[in-house]
Amino acid sequence: DGGITQSPKYLFRKEGQNVTLSCEQNLNHDAMYWYRQDPGQGLRLIYYSQIVNDFQKGDIAEGYSVSREKKESFPLTVTSAQKNPTAFYLCASSTLPLTGWGAFFGQGTRLTVV
Amino acid sequence: AQSVAQPEDQVNVAEGNPLTVKCTYSVSGNPYLFWYVQYPNRGLQFLLKYITGDNLVKGSYGFEAEFNKSQTSFHLKKPSALVSDSALYFCAVRDLNAGNNRKLIWGLGTSLAVNP
Numbered sequence: 577d578g579g580i581t582q583s584p585k586y587l588f589r590k591e592g593q594n595v596t597l598s599c600e601q602n603l604n605h606d607a608m609y610w611y612r613q614d615p616g617q618g619l620r621l622i623y624y625s626q627i628v629n630d631f632q633k634g635d636i637a638e639g640y641s642v643s644r645e646k647k648e649s650f651p652l653t654v655t656s657a658q659k660n661p662t663a664f665y666l667c668a669s670s671t672l673p674l675t676g677w678g679a680f681f682g683q684g685t686r687l688t689v690v
Numbered sequence: 691a692q693s694v695a696q697p698e699d700q701v702n703v704a705e706g707n708p709l710t711v712k713c714t715y716s717v718s719g720n721p722y723l724f725w726y727v728q729y730p731n732r733g734l735q736f737l738l739k740y741i742t743g744d745n746l747v748k749g750s751y752g753f754e755a756e757f758n759k760s761q762t763s764f765h766l767k768k769p770s771a772l773v774s775d776s777a778l779y780f781c782a783v784r785d786l787n788a789g790n791n792r793k794l795i796w797g798l799g800t801s802l803a804v805n806p
Contacts, residue, residue, distance in 0.1 A: 616798065617798065618796045618797060621793065621794075664731075679724075680736065682733050684732065684733050686731070
């Protein structure tokens, strides 16, 4: 079945550690996105990528990094520079054309700093 | 500035009654509007979208939404609510300042509780 897979579902990080969240899609979508969700704040865009080897910062990119070496994969690294990383992270993808645009989401990764 | 507002944090309805989840938007051009649903600890699922055409859009799970340009609204509706509809609902609009980049501006979400 086609879809977006995020792993792990739950992740625990110690203070000062970098962690990487995985996002893989087999939908052949060009665009991929990372969102952060906190209670009462809706979805906030961290990074997005329109094509392989290219990505742009979203609204809250500080303390995060991404790569897009393959069309199917868009991993997110939460670095030690991110001061408040505990949140629910959602990966999404979408395809062309613009008039058909809609995003498909993964099941999310809940990151907790311990 | 472009924005999306969901004026109600929570909506409570009885099972079998019609439900409405409100959304208003502010964009400088023709809006692309979306509704998504999120069940606890899960990702978001696409419900429906308005790009152009009929103002009444039908989507998944019996939901529909009405685009009202004069009121800049895109309210989500269902004629008869089910307990299983209880979830968090998000309205979103395409960010027209992002050019060809497909960015969305998200509402803060409305928690729908359908009581048996």
